[in-house]
């Protein structure tokens with residue numbers, strides 16, 4: 654049986670004056686899923702998330718949240734929580750008092766055990782008695798997440814929840830979100846970090862200028878990357894270049910200078926995977942060992958750039974194929 658839909662959006666439009674923020678967006682989120690929303694700055698992610706939180710209404714299209722239709726009024730069903738543009742917190746109150754205030758606003762006095770349990774889950778129990786005014790960005794994010802988790806939401810909506818988090822904090826937040834989804838809750842979050850989305854999300858929706866340009870499993874998005882550039886570091890760079898020039902379908906491209914100690918020994922090639930396999934087999938056959946091999950731009954990032962039309966000139970050596978016999982000059986970048 655298909656899981657029930659937590660969100661069903663069809664043809665959502667939203668304009669701000671002349672700006673079309675959302676332009677016929679469809680979104681189907683199954684219950685128990687973690688869904689990622691990704692896209693360039695200004696793509697419409699926050700606008701869409703705000704709508705799911707009842708902070709704004711669509712100009713056109715239909716929206717159903719947790720089985721209830723949402724009309725043209727600012728409201729969403731019970732069980733929807735989250736934040737966009739950072740969590741709203743009381744700076745003069747402590748972390749514990751912030752959560753307790755929310756509990757009592759919702760008529761749930763006497764649930765202090767839940768408050769402390771949540772503070773513990775997001776890694777703030779040690780600073781539960783400190784005023785939020787002195788909290789770092791990452792600590793505020795953690796507290797905002799704890800606030801959103803009060804009362805066990807059925808749909809949790811988060812705008813860049815990993816913003817400002819250190820690696821440990823990120824892992825903690827990932828665990829909290831995964832636990833919620835395993836318990837049947839639905840999470841929809843935006844992020845600019847493709848690696849975070851890959852680690853966390855079942856499906857992703859890629860928005861570009863208010864339109865959906867991809868929606869589906871993360872691994873399928875990766876397969877939209879087209880041909881990738883691969884950097885190879887071998888024990889014989891000159892030999893590797895010669896072999897690369899001989900492999901049909903493979904071209905050598907100029908690599909950007911990276912921090913790698915192997916820069917002078919690396920070769921960057923572009924082509925389909927079978928051609929890359931052919932090169933590897935030839936190198937190994939010739940006794941040239943491979944020390945490093947990987948895509949220069951990770952596949953998810955490459956897919957993002959390709960589908961949003963943002964890849965022109967961003968790849969290393971784009972439009973700078975190297976002819977056999979020439980020496981690849983590593984390009985300096987400003988990074």
Ligand SMILES: Nc1ncnc2c1ncn2[C@@H]1O[C@H](COP(=O)(O)OP(=O)(O)OP(=O)(O)O)[C@@H](O)[C@H]1O
Pocket residue numbers: 669672673674692693694695696697698699700701
């Ligand atoms: N309240 C508003 N008034 C006017 N324009 C707005 C408003 N909110 C959003 N926009 C515009 O709508 C478009 C989409 O904005 P939105 O904030 O949804 O994008 P985003 O994908 O979240 O971007 P970012 O990654 O930079 O946060 C942008 O062009 C933005 O300038």
